């Protein structure tokens with residue numbers, strides 16, 4: 001059986017696997033290891049038979065944020081991690097807030113008013129409008145007033 005010398009006839013799967021391994025190694029290289037990065041990159045280019053513009057030598061690019069090869073700033077896993085940590089820190093902060101407990105009569109009245117407001121709002125939403133579709137402004141106002149007025153604490 002005649003064997004072709006070109007790498008083009010190698011099974012695509014084997015090439016893809018090799019390129020994947022090279023890519024993984026490239027992504028572990030920092031700008032300080034540019035020689036190694038270029039070497040790995042050249043092997044990848046040879047496997048995929050890629051040529052740069054005008055047939056020039058292609059050089060690997062490192063991320064402008066972290067300096068590692070194999071990804072751009074937009075896909076930087078280190079930026080992503082910082083963002084995730086910032087979100088988690090924010091969530092931890094929010095989780096520390098304690099619910100407001102009213103102490104003075106004024107605060108208690110205000111909280112009761114808000115509770116009542118929520119209750120009526122939910123009640124009207126659950127009930128739905130007469131036409132079963134959308135509340136009209138006037139219809140909502142009448143239903144609202146009727147409920148607030150019917151409550152002696154707000155009369």
Ligand SMILES: [Zn+2]
Pocket residue numbers: 063064065066067068071072073075076077078079
């Ligand atoms: Zn990066």
